[in-house]
Amino acid sequence: MIGHKQKMVDNNQIGDSSEQVIRTVELSKTYPQMDVPAVDKLNLEVGKGEIFGLLGPNGAGKTTTAGMLTTRVIPTAGQAFIGGINVRKHPTLVKQLIGVVSQQNTLDRSLTVRENLYYHGLLFGMGVKESARVADELLEKFHLGSWGKKSVFALSGGMAQRLMVARAIFHSPAVLFMDEPTAGLDPQSRLALWEILQGLNSEGQTILLTTHYMEEADQLCNRVAIMDHGQILALDSPVNLKKSIGADAILTVRVEGDPLGLIEVLKLSIDGVSASREIEGGVEIQVSETEKLLPRVINLAESNGISILDISLAETTLETVFINLTGKELRD
Amino acid sequence: MAYSVTPTRTSIAASRIALGALLRRDLLVLRKNFGEFVGRTLMQPLLLVFVFLYVFPKIGQGIGGGSSNAGRGESAFATVLVPGVVAISIMFQGIQSVAVQLSQEFGFTREIEDRVQAPCPLWLVAVARVLSGATQGLISAVIVFPIASVVHAKGVHANLSFHWWIVLTLIPLTCIAMTSLGLLLGTTFEPRNIGLMFGFVVLPLVFLGGTYYQWTRLAPVKIGGFHWLQTLVLINPLIYVAEGMRAALTTTSHMHLYIIYPVVIGFVVIFLALGLRNFRRRVLS
Ligand SMILES: Nc1ncnc2c1ncn2[C@@H]1O[C@H](COP(=O)(O)OP(=O)(O)OP(=O)(O)O)[C@@H](O)[C@H]1O
Ligand SMILES: [Mg+2]
Numbered sequence: 001m002i003g004h005k006q007k008m009v010d011n012n013q014i015g016d017s018s019e020q021v022i023r024t025v026e027l028s029k030t031y032p033q034m035d036v037p038a039v040d041k042l043n044l045e046v047g048k049g050e051i052f053g054l055l056g057p058n059g060a061g062k063t064t065t066a067g068m069l070t071t072r073v074i075p076t077a078g079q080a081f082i083g084g085i086n087v088r089k090h091p092t093l094v095k096q097l098i099g100v101v102s103q104q105n106t107l108d109r110s111l112t113v114r115e116n117l118y119y120h121g122l123l124f125g126m127g128v129k130e131s132a133r134v135a136d137e138l139l140e141k142f143h144l145g146s147w148g149k150k151s152v153f154a155l156s157g158g159m160a161q162r163l164m165v166a167r168a169i170f171h172s173p174a175v176l177f178m179d180e181p182t183a184g185l186d187p188q189s190r191l192a193l194w195e196i197l198q199g200l201n202s203e204g205q206t207i208l209l210t211t212h213y214m215e216e217a218d219q220l221c222n223r224v225a226i227m228d229h230g231q232i233l234a235l236d237s238p239v240n241l242k243k244s245i246g247a248d249a250i251l252t253v254r255v256e257g258d259p260l261g262l263i264e265v266l267k268l269s270i271d272g273v274s275a276s277r278e279i280e281g282g283v284e285i286q287v288s289e290t291e292k293l294l295p296r297v298i299n300l301a302e303s304n305g306i307s308i309l310d311i312s313l314a315e316t317t318l319e320t321v322f323i324n325l326t327g328k329e330l331r332d
Numbered sequence: 333m334a335y336s337v338t339p340t341r342t343s344i345a346a347s348r349i350a351l352g353a354l355l356r357r358d359l360l361v362l363r364k365n366f367g368e369f370v371g372r373t374l375m376q377p378l379l380l381v382f383v384f385l386y387v388f389p390k391i392g393q394g395i396g397g398g399s400s401n402a403g404r405g406e407s408a409f410a411t412v413l414v415p416g417v418v419a420i421s422i423m424f425q426g427i428q429s430v431a432v433q434l435s436q437e438f439g440f441t442r443e444i445e446d447r448v449q450a451p452c453p454l455w456l457v458a459v460a461r462v463l464s465g466a467t468q469g470l471i472s473a474v475i476v477f478p479i480a481s482v483v484h485a486k487g488v489h490a491n492l493s494f495h496w497w498i499v500l501t502l503i504p505l506t507c508i509a510m511t512s513l514g515l516l517l518g519t520t521f522e523p524r525n526i527g528l529m530f531g532f533v534v535l536p537l538v539f540l541g542g543t544y545y546q547w548t549r550l551a552p553v554k555i556g557g558f559h560w561l562q563t564l565v566l567i568n569p570l571i572y573v574a575e576g577m578r579a580a581l582t583t584t585s586h587m588h589l590y591i592i593y594p595v596v597i598g599f600v601v602i603f604l605a606l607g608l609r610n611f612r613r614r615v616l617s
Binding site: 019021048074082084090093098102106108123167173 | 337339341343347353356360365443444616
């Protein structure tokens, strides 16, 4: 039914720039009685076929941004366009083009699982027969086939989430919005949902999701905008974002006593130390040269009379990028 | 057409389709829960007519201006009460099917979040609920009326007669007025405050809504020369509904129709305007 689109390795190429699905111009929102804007002059473009992630900590303005794009939050300045249509001026047209999965369970409690899909089809102008056919198709595709006649109360959190996704894409929206899609899901359901989203994307579905899980942004998104205080701090593919910090790995060392001494020692004796910071009971150092790093660090520490409790080397993550940009951790 | 970035329908076409689907959904839910619907619709009217028109005459409890003259007072009271009971049941549909439902959908099931993504203007989502609620009001009037008019003790007779053109115009209109009131209440009260709504809004409306007495009969309640109660209850929409039902279903005296119609229409406008404003405020930020 839908042409398959090859998932490209170089994520920068993803998204056909000739067909923008989302565009914002200086989009801003200041809630009444607030002195700081929740979203501050946001300029964003999302191309057809992308999975685009808004990554940021609590209160970064992710939900507000998604809200302005889905007609629910009225911007105080700037513009938002879906498929070139001004969201503020033509909300009814825009609503034909979008599918929305919100943070809470918004399934219709009075209807069965299948009816939740079927009536959504009618709502968006599908005929009775077509809606019934697509409902059955999607139930199978989302592994809810045997649940069709059940009440939505019977569904687990993960299944309810899948049903909400199925409902949101029922009318083949130009873009699917998902606010914190996997918040509150167990790891298994999270993986299942990631697979579903990747599957949809490979069929051509454009997706904008918000998240504060950096793994989610990393694994799932073609491009990620890192947000804080209503502004975009960095925007690129996860690969490029991680490259941008100029380090290949994070070395974490916990020591007895004062860890600051160790930082000095390492900075002097090891090449490629790009940044360092103190963490509880130790230090975290970004390094680009990892060859035989651990033995060298242990030796250096010993010869300087510092005793190491624990040492580990990990790949850089978007978390590292975020820390570099803001000086604080993504998760508090 | 898949993933197309241009809408396939005009706003108007999409809205018309969405309205149809919203109504179909509400009617499906009504059909599914019809037993429950009939039960809650009938309970209150049945109890009212049972106590007032069956038990009271049996035990000789005086009501309707004296129990001595062989059922005449009771019959007059029955004639007043039966239309009143129909009015109450129309009002309760507005409360149950719109106010209580909406309050829950806003406050705790969050179902409204999804419904407002329907490809139509926000106000139409609210109006759809008002219309389907009004349909339920109509159905309840149709089932309550015959039952209210047959349950009574021997010798008690409600003097009923249909004035068809009033029945066919005023009942739908009052149904819409009461579901519009439901929209206003449902968008005002949080689910945890529903008790307050019943205590401080619904009960006063019912007891001071002219369901058990005619409005003209309130004249003797006065301080100095001022008919304070009769004046006060004029702000109660249920008064006009009850008096309207008397005009539609009986031959007893009632408020003039040229007061009832415009006032009920006025209430529709006010309740809808305030209700839609609330609805918009609750949905958008
Ligand atoms: N309806 C509202 N009224 C007033 N302030 C609000 C409202 N909604 C959000 N805010 C404020 O706007 C800022 C951004 O909130 P938003 O919900 O967009 O953040 P978020 O990135 O989605 O955070 P989270 O991860 O917690 O969901 C916060 O400071 C929040 O307190
Ligand atoms: Mg949020």
